[in-house]
């Protein structure tokens with residue numbers, strides 16, 4: 001097996017193009033598991049860890065642009081103010097070792113329904129930049145993730161950056177699992193309450209093959225919030241949670257039943273909403 005260690009982005013893109021079928025390696029926290037289990041046998045690897053551009057972040061009033069190689073630890077440390085829900089999601093991932101190695105780009109490219117950054121990025125209407133020797137294209141996350149562990153990333157493409165809007169109002173990320181740490185989400189919810197635009201955006205994880213946006217629930221609750229006083233009736237929160245449950249498409253597996261997941265995600269969304277209103281009204 002050949003391993004390329006590019007240090008610049010153009011070298012990484014060239015290396016990915018030079019060996020058809022080359023596997024990109026970022027933190028290795030998903031890939032190594034696949035290799036160890038015998039599910040993947042890379043013939044050639046392009047290691048991205050030394051590519052400095054992939055670890056960079058730019059925060060402007062208009063946009064936050066994260067390098068795909070940003071680790072969960074870096075996101076938690078550097079983006080707590082700019083993208084609080086993403087920082088909160090990053091803090092819940094695995095253990096310190098996993099957070100120090102695992103990257104947002106790897107989380108997106110793996111496209112697991114339980115990927116913790118995905119509901120946040122869905123709620124934020126994130127888009128990603130993909131580069132290859134053919135050029136660069138920008139793809140909305142909702143089009144990039146096409147199914148369970150399936151993406152529209154083409155062979156030879158490197159996920160380079162993730163673009164999200166900067167925080168306005170309040171953001172929350174909540175996750176439930178079978179224990180408190182080192183746990184795969186059974187259900188997760190991200191909520192973005194934008195006080196300025198008077199909108200609510202919600203992303204749900206682990207309750208569908210791709211991150212779910214409960215658009216009916218979002219529109220309903222945005223119409224129920226008293227944006228002047230920053231209050232919301234408890235009956236409206238309950239209806240919001242019901243609509244969220246209705247939008248979820250969970251499965252039953254060895255971790256949880258579909259019924260439990262549907263109930264849990266509704267509780268999380270209602271809780272995230274109450275917390276968001278508390279934050280912006282404080």
Ligand SMILES: Cc1cc2nc3c(=O)[nH]c(=O)nc-3n(C[C@H](O)[C@H](O)[C@H](O)COP(=O)(O)OP(=O)(O)OC[C@H]3O[C@@H](n4cnc5c(N)ncnc54)[C@H](O)[C@@H]3O)c2cc1C
Pocket residue numbers: 023024025026027028029030031032033048068069092093094095098101102103104105106107108109110114115116117153157158159160182183184185
């Ligand atoms: C013990 C343990 C606990 C975990 N806990 C969690 C958890 O709580 N929450 C969670 O969401 N995940 C968890 N994970 C999964 C994993 O850590 C994340 O999905 C992580 O984001 C993967 O990133 P990585 O950099 O390690 O990717 P890698 O393993 O290096 O790569 C994963 C896939 O993405 C591709 N890839 C990587 N970078 C790029 C790029 N820039 N462009 C294109 N393709 C790319 C690779 O080719 C590969 O197919 C856990 C894993 C382990 C082993």
